Amino acid sequence: MIKVLVVAPYQGLAEAMKLWKFEQDQLSIDIHIGNLEEGVKIARNAESQGYDVIISRGGTASLIEEAVGMPVVDIKVTGYDMLRVFTLLKGMRGKAALVGFPNISQGASTICSILDMDVKTVTIQNEEEVAGHLKVLKQEKYGVVIGDVVTVQNAEKVGLQGILITSGKEAIMEAFDEAKRMHKLFDRLHRHHSLHAQLLDTLPQALLMVDANGKIIVENKILKEVLGAKDVMELPMINQMLSRVLEDKRSQWSKVEINHTMYEVYGYLADIKERIVCFLFQKSYFNKRVEGMQVATHTSHVPISGSSSIAIQMEDNLADYAKVDSSIWLEGEPGTGKMTFARNLHFEMFGQSAPIVLMDAEYLSSQDLKILIENEHPPLLEPGTFVCNNIHKLNLDAQGLMLKLLYRLSSQFRIIAVSDHSVHSLLEQGLFSHDLYYKMAKLNMHFLPLRERMEDIQEFIQSFITEAHTKNGCETIGIRPKALEILQNYHWPGNIDQLKQVTEELILNSSGYYVEPSGAAKVISKLKQGHSTEEDSSENLHIEGDLKHMEKTIIRKVMEQEGMNQSRAAKRLGINRTTLWRKLNS
Numbered sequence: 001m002i003k004v005l006v007v008a009p010y011q012g013l014a015e016a017m018k019l020w021k022f023e024q025d026q027l028s029i030d031i032h033i034g035n036l037e038e039g040v041k042i043a044r045n046a047e048s049q050g051y052d053v054i055i056s057r058g059g060t061a062s063l064i065e066e067a068v069g070m071p072v073v074d075i076k077v078t079g080y081d082m083l084r085v086f087t088l089l090k091g092m093r094g095k096a097a098l099v100g101f102p103n104i105s106q107g108a109s110t111i112c113s114i115l116d117m118d119v120k121t122v123t124i125q126n127e128e129e130v131a132g133h134l135k136v137l138k139q140e141k142y143g144v145v146i147g148d149v150v151t152v153q154n155a156e157k158v159g160l161q162g163i164l165i166t167s168g169k170e171a172i173m174e175a176f177d178e179a180k181r182m183h184k185l186f187d188r189l190h191r192h193h194s195l196h197a198q199l200l201d202t203l204p205q206a207l208l209m210v211d212a213n214g215k216i217i218v219e220n221k222i223l224k225e226v227l228g229a230k231d232v233m234e235l236p237m238i239n240q241m242l243s244r245v246l247e248d249k250r251s252q253w254s255k256v257e258i259n260h261t262m263y264e265v266y267g268y269l270a271d272i273k274e275r276i277v278c279f280l281f282q283k284s285y286f287n288k289r290v291e292g293m294q295v296a297t298h299t300s301h302v303p304i305s306g307s308s309s310i311a312i313q314m315e316d317n318l319a320d321y322a323k324v325d326s327s328i329w330l331e332g333e334p335g336t337g338k339m340t341f342a343r344n345l346h347f348e349m350f351g352q353s354a355p356i357v358l359m360d361a362e363y364l365s366s367q368d369l370k371i372l373i374e375n376e377h378p379p380l381l382e383p384g385t386f387v388c389n390n391i392h393k394l395n396l397d398a399q400g401l402m403l404k405l406l407y408r409l410s411s412q413f414r415i416i417a418v419s420d421h422s423v424h425s426l427l428e429q430g431l432f433s434h435d436l437y438y439k440m441a442k443l444n445m446h447f448l449p450l451r452e453r454m455e456d457i458q459e460f461i462q463s464f465i466t467e468a469h470t471k472n473g474c475e476t477i478g479i480r481p482k483a484l485e486i487l488q489n490y491h492w493p494g495n496i497d498q499l500k501q502v503t504e505e506l507i508l509n510s511s512g513y514y515v516e517p518s519g520a521a522k523v524i525s526k527l528k529q530g531h532s533t534e535e536d537s538s539e540n541l542h543i544e545g546d547l548k549h550m551e552k553t554i555i556r557k558v559m560e561q562e563g564m565n566q567s568r569a570a571k572r573l574g575i576n577r578t579t580l581w582r583k584l585n586s
C-alpha cells in the first residue's frame with residue numbers, strides 16, 4: 001500500500017477527494033485541510049509519519065514541495081474544471097475577471113475565446129500581487145472574480161464576488177494516478193541511492209564529495225568514524241585543496257592529522273560540469289615517526305641556474321628522466337645540487353599533486369626500516385617520489401631491509417637514490433649490495449663540482465641575490481666584476497651550497513647596491529684560513545626576520561664554521577642530527 005497524505009487547501013476539495021478515495025486500491029489515503037503555510041505545517045511531519053506521497057493543489061502544493069524531501073503531486077487545474085466554472089459564470093450578471101497563476105490564466109483565456117466569453121484575464125506570479133489587482137478590478141466596476149483559494153479569499157475582502165475553480169473528478173483521479181507513478185519512480189531511485197550509499201560504505205577509504213561552495217554531497221561511514229565529532233569542512237586543508245582542485249583542474253595530494261592519526265588525502269574533480277570534488281582519505285603509510293623521514297606535500301620548482309654545457313645537459317636530463325619512471329642514482333660531492341635535481345624531477349613529473357617522501361639514510365636505523373616494511377597499510381593513494389639521500393651510509397643489514405622496502409614501494413614510487421660518495425668503490429669493497437644498487441640505479445647521473453663549472457658562478461650568484469630580494473627584501477642588486485673574479489678564483493669545496501651561503505653573507509654585509517671586491521676578498525681570505533668571517537666578529541651576525549629565519553641564519557653559520565659537517569654542527573647547536581636535518585630541509 002502506498003501511504004498518501006492529501007493536504008486540501010479548501011474544504012470542497014477534501015470532500016471531493018473523500019468521495020473518490022475508495023476507488024483507489026493501491027492507495028491508503030488520509031485527508032487534511034490546510035491552505036498555504038497551514039498546509040506546509042501539516043506536510044512537514046508527513047515523512048516521519050511514514051507517508052510515501054503528498055497530494056495538494058496550486059500554491060499550497062508548491063510551498064510543500066519546497067519544504068519537504070518527498071514526492072509531492074500537484075492537482076492540476078484541468079480544462080473540465082475551467083469549463084465548469086465558466087458555465088457557472090454564464091448565468092451571472094456583471095463584468096467578470098480571472099486572477100490566477102500562469103497555469104490557470106493561460107488555459108482560461110483559451111477557453112474564454114472558444115466559448116466567446118468576455119472575461120478579463122490577469123496573470124500573477126506570486127500571491128502578494130492578488131490584493132492590488134483586485135482593488136483595481138473593483139475600481140473598474142468588475143463584479144465577479146474567478147481564481148484559486150487566495151483570489152477568492154481576497155475578493156471577499158474588497159467586496160467582489162469570488163468563484164473558486166474547484167477540482168473535479170478528472171483532476172482528482174489524475175492526481176491519484178500521478179501519486180502511484182511518482183511513488184514507483186521514487187522507490188526505484190531510493191533503492192539505487194541506498195545501493196550506492198552501501199557501496200560507498202564498503203570502500204576501504206573514507207570518502208567525501210563536496211560542491212564548489214563546500215556543501216557536502218556525500219560522506220561515507222568510514223569518514224564519519226574517522227572524524228568523530230569533528231566537522232570535515234572545518235579542516236582548513238580541505239578548503240585549500242578544494243580551491244586548488246577547482247583552480248588547477250588537477251588532482252591534488254595532501255596530508256592531515258585527525259585525532260592524532262596522520263591521513264593522506266587525495267582530491268580530484270569528480271564532475272567537471274557540476275564542479276564536484278571528491279576526496280579520499282587513507283591512513284598514512286608513513287604515519288609512524290621514522291627518524292630521518294619527511295613526507296612533503298608541496299615541492300616547488302627551483303630553476304636550474306647556469307648556462308654551461310653542464311647546466312644545459314642537466315636541463316635536458318631533467319626533461320628526459322621525467323618521461324620515464326625508472327629508478328635513478330644521483331651522485332656527486334656535497335652541495336652540488338643533487339637534492340635540488342631530485343625535487344625538480346618530482347615537480348616535473350607530478351607538479352604539486354603528489355607526495356615526495358624524503359629519507360636520509362644517515363639517520364635511518366634497521367628498526368625504522370622494519371617499521372615501514374611491516375606497516376599493513378597500502379603505501380599511497382597516488383603515485384609519488386621516494387628519495388633516499390646519503391644512501392651510501394646504510395650498513396649492509398639496513399641495505400637488505402631497504403631492498404625489501406623498495407620491492408613494496410617501487411610499483412607506486414619513482415625511486416631516487418642520492419649519494420655523495422662513489423658507490424663503485426663501495427661495491428668493489430663489498431660494502432654495498434649489488435642487488436640494491438641495481439634496483440636503485442636503472443639510470444645514473446653524476447654531478448660535477450662547482451670548480452669544474454666556474455662559468456656558472458655569476459648566474460648562481462645572481463639567482464641567490466634575486467632569492468634574497470624576495471625573502472628578505474635586501475637592497476643588493478648585483479656583484480662588481482672584480483668581486484666576481486675573486487669568487488671565481490676560489491675552489492669551493494662546499495660547492496653550490498657553500499656559494500649560496502657566502503653570497504647571503506656578502507649581501508648582509510654590503511651596504512650598497514653591489515657586492516664590492518673588498519667584501520669578496522675578505523670572505524675568501526677567511527675561507528682560505530678555514531674560518532668564516534662571522535667567527536671572529538659575531539656582532540656582524542645579522543639576526544633579522546622571524547624566529548624561523550633567525551634560526552636558519554644561525555644554523556647556516558654554524559654549518560659553515562664546521563665545514564658543512566652536519567654531525568659536528570648538530571653537536572655544537574646542542575640538537576640531534578635528525579632535528580638538524582629536519583630544520584635544514586624545512
Ligand SMILES: Nc1ncnc2c1ncn2[C@@H]1O[C@H](COP(=O)(O)OP(=O)(O)OP(=O)(O)O)[C@@H](O)[C@H]1O
Nearest residue numbers: 303304305333334335336337338339340420496497
Ligand atoms: N642549479 C641550481 N640553481 C640554483 N640553486 C641551486 C642549484 N643547485 C643547487 N642549488 C642550491 O644549492 C644548495 C645545495 O643544493 P642541494 O641540497 O641540492 O645539493 P646536494 O648535492 O643535494 O647536497 P648534499 O649532498 O649536501 O645533500 C641548495 O640551497 C640549492 O637551493
